[in-house]
Each structure stands twice: as C-alpha cells, then as structure tokens.
Amino acid sequence: MSSSSNASSSTRGRWTDEVLEPFRAMGEPLADAVIQQVFANNEVETVNRMMRSLHSNVHLVPAELPDALEDYLNQTDDWPEWADPEKVVLGQRLFARYGMQMTLAYFTWSLPSCYGWAKAAKVLTWTGGIDKNVHRRILETAQFVLDVMAEGGLGPKGFGVRTAQKIRLLHATIRYHVGRDPKWRASEWGTPANQEDHVATLLTLALVPRVLTKLGLDFTREEEDAYFHCWRVIGHFLGIHADLLPRDLEDAEHLWEAIQQRQVRPSEDGVALNKALVEFLKSRIPGTMMDGVVVATMRELCSEAVADAVGLEKTDWTRHLMGPMRWMFSLSDEVQDQSGFAAKISASLSRKLLEGLHSSETGGGRVTFRIPQSLQDSWNLATTEEKKAG
Structure with a gap:
C-alpha cells in the first residue's frame, strides 16, 4: 500500500492535494469584476455581442464598449515578463507543420479528457441543451486553438490574444450565472469554471505532442518544450493563476498526473458530453468510412481511466485500418512527411475534419469557423469557395 502510494505521489511532483484544492474555490478576479459590473450596469447585450463574435471573429471587438470592458482588454493583453518570443515562434511553427494531427488530437484526446473529469463535466452540462452547447463549445475551442497557434496569433494585432480575453470573460460569465444557482453545490464540486479546471484544460492542449507519439510522430524535447512554453504564455492570457x-x-x-488522479471519475455528464462529441465529429467528416476511426482514435490516445469515465465503447484499433488505408492511398496529394502509418491516416482524417468544420459553418458569405490563411497554406487546405471554383 505504501509503496503504491509513494509511486503515485512521485509522479505528481510538488502538486499535492493540499496545493491544488484551494484552486477549486478560485475564479479569476479581473474578469469576475468586469462581469459583475456589466450586470450591475445593465450592459449585458454588449457583452453578448462580444461573446457571439467568438464564433466569427469578423471584428476583434465590438464598437462602443463599456468602460469596464475596454479597461479590461487594455490591462490583459501584455506578454508576461518571462515569455520567450523565440520559443513561442518555434511552438507556432511546430503547429504549422503538424497542426492537422494536433487538431485531431484536440478532438480525440483533449476534449474526452476534459469530459472525464466528473466535476468539470457537470458545469458543462449544467445549462442543458447538451448537443447544441457542446457543438458550440467545440467550435469555440477549435477556433481559439487556431487563432493562438497561427503565425502572429499572439502578436499585437493577432486574433489569439483577443480570443483568449473573450474566453476569459466567458468563463467569468459562467461563474456568475452557475455560481448563483442554489442547486450548485460549491462545497462538493468547487467554484464553476475554477482555476484547477482551467489549468487542466490548458494541459490537454499543451501536452498534445507527447500524446501524438502514439500515432507515430516524433518530437525533440526542444520542440515539446517550445510548444509547452507557447501554451504557458497563452495560459497567462487566459488568467490562470x-x-x-x-x-x-x-x-x-x-501536474497532469496529479489532476488525473484527483478528478477522473465516471459520470453521466461525461458520458453525455462525449457521446455528443463523437456524433459531432462523425457529422463533420464526409461519408461513413471514417466513423469507426473517430472512436478508435479516442481509444488509442486516451487512458483507460478516461475512456471508462466517458463510456467510450471498446474497439479494436487494427480492424479499422484497412478501409482508411485504401482511402488514404487514393489521395493524390502528399500527406506531410511522416512515415508512420497511423500518422498518415491521422493527417488524412484531420484534413477532412478541418475542411468539414470550415465548410459546414460557412453560409451566406459569412464564415463562422475561420482557419487563418497561414495555416490553410501550410496544410494545403481547400476552402469551400476554392472547391466551388475548382
């Protein structure tokens, strides 16, 4: 018993329960104060317009902001002193090179991992309308990742910083509403959208290179470190303590191991969220040939504990490879430069998923899921307009 306990604690480093537990009761003071003032001054519609722009990013910020919002945006857009611009650039270049596979991992590892945390999953389902809300959050998360990781995304005129600021306000709005619901049991579940849940979510994005080694990709420690540093800077913009x-x-x-040990538990909320995610992904990938690969990839990347927590059906990864293999080799274009078999399949699946997300959210001349041009170029993605022209 004690040797198991010691082995368990050794993987957690300095992140003991005593260190982490207080963060479950902690929100984010700057954004919380802004949202409280906005509601007190009856300026909710202005905030709603700003939140709606998370989808399209047609405008960085709406015009005629309330003073509290304008002050907040000006106070929270500076880089931290410890940020290393060269590492950030290297991290973004890594995303430009492997971003299709990384995006697939966000959908098949990052999100299921989030749903595996029973307490965090509860706040995601609290407002009801799981399908609609999950689909919206999936798009918001995907848009956020593309905005911050595109070349220049964290610069003064990049979409990334502004998107992070908006998400920070969105979290504060969730805390404002859910935290006032008398049915929310803060003593048991923690503050809604609390600091521990935020840093856990950040890690599902920052540790993706490590996970992708399961698909045959290989990264140097320098590349992984630069990628993590990039996300550490993003964590600063998101208001993580x-x-x-x-x-x-x-x-x-x-920290990741500590949070997994603390928070991964089976829950009805997690099962419902992941089911909606799987159906969303299947609906965005043309045809039915790749449907089985969605679940198989989740099984391949996620831990057994997470897979069980979200009720992921058991599959045999190998029996899903033959169809995608034939489909993959029928493609005329070159798929990156990876020799790994699963890596090539993941790149092909990612390409179809990204094009599906883009085209399915395009209508009336207004794009609500925007893939930065630099990434479209790097990944050789065809937009809906280009397909029609062709």
Missing part, C-alpha cells in the same frame, strides 16, 4: 502555471514541461507532466 501564476502559482498554478507549471514552470516547465516536467512540472506540467507532474
């Missing part, structure tokens, strides 16, 4: 941001990649891996 400085004491909770991991110092480096090793520290992040310890």
